[in-house]
Amino acid sequence: GQNIDQPTEMTATEGAIVQINCTYQTSGFNGLFWYQQHAGEAPTFLSYNVLDGLEEKGRFSSFLSRSKGYSYLLLKELQMKDSASYLCAVRMFGANNLFFGTGTRLTVIP
Amino acid sequence: KAGVTQTPRYLIKTRGQQVTLSCSPISGHRSVSWYQQTPGQGLQFLFEYFSETQRNKGNFPGRFSGRQFSNSRSEMNVSTLELGDSALYLCASSLNAGLDTQYFGPGTRLTVL
Numbered sequence: 225g226q227n228i229d230q231p232t233e234m235t236a237t238e239g240a241i242v243q244i245n246c247t248y249q250t251s252g253f254n255g256l257f258w259y260q261q262h263a264g265e266a267p268t269f270l271s272y273n274v275l276d277g278l279e280e281k282g283r284f285s286s287f288l289s290r291s292k293g294y295s296y297l298l299l300k301e302l303q304m305k306d307s308a309s310y311l312c313a314v315r316m317f318g319a320n321n322l323f324f325g326t327g328t329r330l331t332v333i334p
Numbered sequence: 335k336a337g338v339t340q341t342p343r344y345l346i347k348t349r350g351q352q353v354t355l356s357c358s359p360i361s362g363h364r365s366v367s368w369y370q371q372t373p374g375q376g377l378q379f380l381f382e383y384f385s386e387t388q389r390n391k392g393n394f395p396g397r398f399s400g401r402q403f404s405n406s407r408s409e410m411n412v413s414t415l416e417l418g419d420s421a422l423y424l425c426a427s428s429l430n431a432g433l434d435t436q437y438f439g440p441g442t443r444l445t446v447l
Contacts, residue, residue, distance in 0.1 A: 266438040324377035
């Protein structure tokens, strides 16, 4: 089966940097996704990693280490609107469905 | 380009009833996946359809079923509703299957009384 772990909650200050970690144990790994979900809304796609390394997209970056089963999402210059849940999801070979962690609820405080 | 749309957005049913939820993918997308989201379990995969065929199914009872039409629109059906079926049902579409990013619709909030 798949096992995906993320911290349940995090708090960070406006303007700061926060790193949300995700560890996974799975066979046939074929990519890791990060989604942002505001309360009562649909998850929105943030980033995708399939090879080791860092992917940067504006204030958001995502890192993957396949050998360690580890990823993180880095959010810079935090804004109040970044308060949301951040979902880590893994896809396996031969399937298009995603296996999600339970999500990390990030609260940005002034 | 319009995003994924789901109807209805909210639904209240009673135990034992059945319900049908609808999903229209992004234009040109051929793969549709359904997920159930609850506070306790998070997002869990229900099933995936591609070119009118179910490609993959999650670990849910047979009361949960779905189908996809030739225009890629998809429906899911839940029969004999139980209180535990109360959840946000999310549909996600992708261009093809296996390599493409999934984009989610706004979901249908189902409440079973």
